[in-house]
Amino acid sequence: MAMATSRISKYDEYGFERPEDFDYALYEDFMSQYLKVLALRSKKWSSIMASPKGLKKSSSLKADIRKGIPLEHREKVWLFVSGANEERKKYRGDIYSDLTIVEDRDLADTIRTDLPRTFPENIYFNKSEESEGPNFQKQLFRVLVAYGQHNRKVGYCQGMNYIAGLLLLVTKNEESTFWLLKMLVEKILPDYYSRTMDGLLTDIDVISELVRLRYPDVSAHMSNLSFPWPVITTKWFICLFCEVLPTETVLRIWDCLFNEGSKVLFRVALTIISLHRAEILACEQFVDLSECLKGIIKGPSTLYCHKFLEQIFKVPGKLSLKDLNKMRNNMSKTRHMRK
């Protein structure tokens, strides 16, 4: 796998340039463990994918997804578990190519502005027009225009560029990216990206309420420092942890997100807060807390993605979709009443 050779490279296996303060020693240690995990998972998934019955949603598939889908199978498995394959059948013909023809010039202009601002540190995105090799900027443009024209209610929301961008890096296929983006925006996530961002505002309230209920000391501390939750959580929800956590960790989270839905995002958020409770409580100033949170997301707790993924299903305890949706309803009602 490409991963093994990337260890000493300036770029990671997805083409992202490693930051200047990248901790190579920590990463080496992580990879020395993770390569073994990957080898085992690769074997297991080869047999799953070779099964003559094909993929079938089941508790054992769920367990295997939680342990990570190998990169080479992600596109296929995500398309299946997200329901994208089924969704696609509802449409006649090749709707994607038709949608890539620019009709909405304003939409196209808005997207064009964000193209060079999407993963400028990634070798697949920062290519100039003339250079050879894959140039995901053009593909990203087509995917975002197609989706914006397909779903006019949403159009284009900043943040979708990162999601579609990472989907392209994984699937290397713009049509698959389009369908996966559609599933995320319309089926898997609440109304995050529409013009009112209603679902986002609700989920921001829900996460602060969940923290208040589960980690009251953290919640009280953050309000003492007048730290508004949206400062950190907006990006967590909008980008689905992309551009926040290490790429491999993000993709492991997305494995579960496509299969289990948006409550996974809350599990991740609660786990980060729970694992770093003491550090958060030790911050005496707003500024310290902001720095502390920046450090946390770059640190070992989330880098060791295999362990982190185990933790997200243990650390926060029970979190049912039913309870979550109830809470979403209540929070949304309260917010609209406040208006």
Next chain:
Amino acid sequence: MANRSGPQRPNGTAQAKICQFKLVLLGESAVGKSSLVLRFVKGQFHEFQESTIGAAFLTQTVCVDDTTVKFEIWDTAGQERYHSLAPMYYRGAQAAIVVYDVTNQDTFGRAKTWVKELQRQASPNIVIALAGNKADLANKRSVELEEAQAYAEENQLLFMETSAKTAKNVNEVFLAIAKKLPKNDQNVNPSVPVNITAWLTICVLRAGHF
């Protein structure tokens, strides 16, 4: 962590006091809000600055006479739909920089809308600066200097054309704000320890045009 501001210095000389202010950057997407902050805080410029999702938070200090002014800078997302989150960031802000792109008339219109909103909904004494960014692209300008200047005067805003790329007027705009902010006791924060490394404290008194 030891140095503290305030008059309690043993030798009795008046030490520089430290004032802390919350400053928010507002303006249309891609006008250069994050770039202005990056230039001001780290002295850097990226041709392609990633789009800001939600908001980013940074700090920087400037020295004005005998006062150290510490800015808590809130850099916000520019896209229209993120507007509903903006009040959270400008609430309680003592200063705002409303940014437009001198090459794009629409962004100037949007800047005016932000100014109006701040005048209506932000703290009544908020110091607002209007920054016409991308001044290095003046040959492509679509917003005339005089037009913006007149608007700023009418609305009692500080005004400068800036360039995050060349650093033109970047420190200056923050410094002008720092000078205009009231440095009374209310904003002096004696409990704030002077921790140079954590604050990235650099006195940007390079300006001197004032």
